[in-house]
Amino acid sequence: MKSVRLTIDGRAVEVPDGTTILDAAMANGIKIPTLCHLEGVKDYGGCRLCLVEIKGSPKVFPACTTPVGQGMEVTTNSDRLKEYRKMALQLLLSERAHICSVCVANGACELQSLASELGVDQLIFERDWPELSVDLTHAYLVIDRNRCILCTRCIRVCDEIEGVHTLDLMLRGKETQVVIDLNENWKNATSCTGCRKCAKVCPVGAIYVKGEALSSTKDKEVAKFITERRRSAFE
Numbered sequence: 001m002k003s004v005r006l007t008i009d010g011r012a013v014e015v016p017d018g019t020t021i022l023d024a025a026m027a028n029g030i031k032i033p034t035l036c037h038l039e040g041v042k043d044y045g046g047c048r049l050c051l052v053e054i055k056g057s058p059k060v061f062p063a064c065t066t067p068v069g070q071g072m073e074v075t076t077n078s079d080r081l082k083e084y085r086k087m088a089l090q091l092l093l094s095e096r097a098h099i100c101s102v103c104v105a106n107g108a109c110e111l112q113s114l115a116s117e118l119g120v121d122q123l124i125f126e127r128d129w130p131e132l133s134v135d136l137t138h139a140y141l142v143i144d145r146n147r148c149i150l151c152t153r154c155i156r157v158c159d160e161i162e163g164v165h166t167l168d169l170m171l172r173g174k175e176t177q178v179v180i181d182l183n184e185n186w187k188n189a190t191s192c193t194g195c196r197k198c199a200k201v202c203p204v205g206a207i208y209v210k211g212e213a214l215s216s217t218k219d220k221e222v223a224k225f226i227t228e229r230r231r232s233a234f235e
């Protein structure tokens with residue numbers, strides 16, 4: 001396969017054509033913050049945490065959905081990008097009721113740890129939290145839509161890895177929410193296999209397993225692991 005040479009933060013790297021900037025950076029030990037990205041399922045560029053600059057363009061680009069180009073000069077950590085990332089987190093925190101002290105994910109939450117890592121210590125946007133439903137009907141899975149950041153990791157893992165597409169999005173704007181089997185209670189969702197993959201990959205405390213510590217039920221690597229096992233079975 002053709003390879004592409006570029007620089008990321010001044011470092012020369014060479015990767016196969018078609019690689020995303022995010023994968024090229026990760027393969028070369030350069031960390032770019034992400035939230036909606038989940039290795040093993042398709043990217044859709046929703047959270048805007050992974051924004052990078054490309055020399056010659058005034059725009060910023062999501063690293064997870066932008067392919068590398070020959071001779072590209074990519075910057076991943078300018079002051080402008082740091083401000084944009086903080087703003088993206090502040091928007092997420094102002095959109096839903098993220099009160100860490102009473103959240104099951106406290107201490108095991110990617111939103112919380114990124115906010116801390118990127119220096120988000122106050123909200124510059126007015127809080128506008130809708131009152132959304134919590135579904136406790138399933139024998140062991142819970143969804144609290146008030147904590148959801150709409151990253152769609154659960155939807156993509158359920159669709160692309162488990163292959164049942166129980167989950168999807170309903171409505172638009174601030175009312176957007178994850179629904180189960182066309183807006184059923186979880187206990188009535190006939191398509192759900194109960195595999196827990198959605199709970200494993202949810203980055204916050206929105207989908208979780210009742211009565212189990214989140215730190216032990218999370219497994220961000222599950223989609224990557226299954227995808228690689230499937231690929232190796234066909235090689």
Ligand code: SF4
Nearest residue numbers: 158192193195196198
């Ligand atoms: S438990 Fe498995 S099948 Fe059910 S919604 Fe979650 S990922 Fe989909």
Ligand code: SF4
Nearest residue numbers: 148149151152154202
């Ligand atoms: S429930 Fe969790 S994984 Fe699903 S969209 Fe919301 S935050 Fe993302």
Ligand code: FES
Nearest residue numbers: 045047048050064
């Ligand atoms: S990780 Fe790229 S937009 Fe979310």
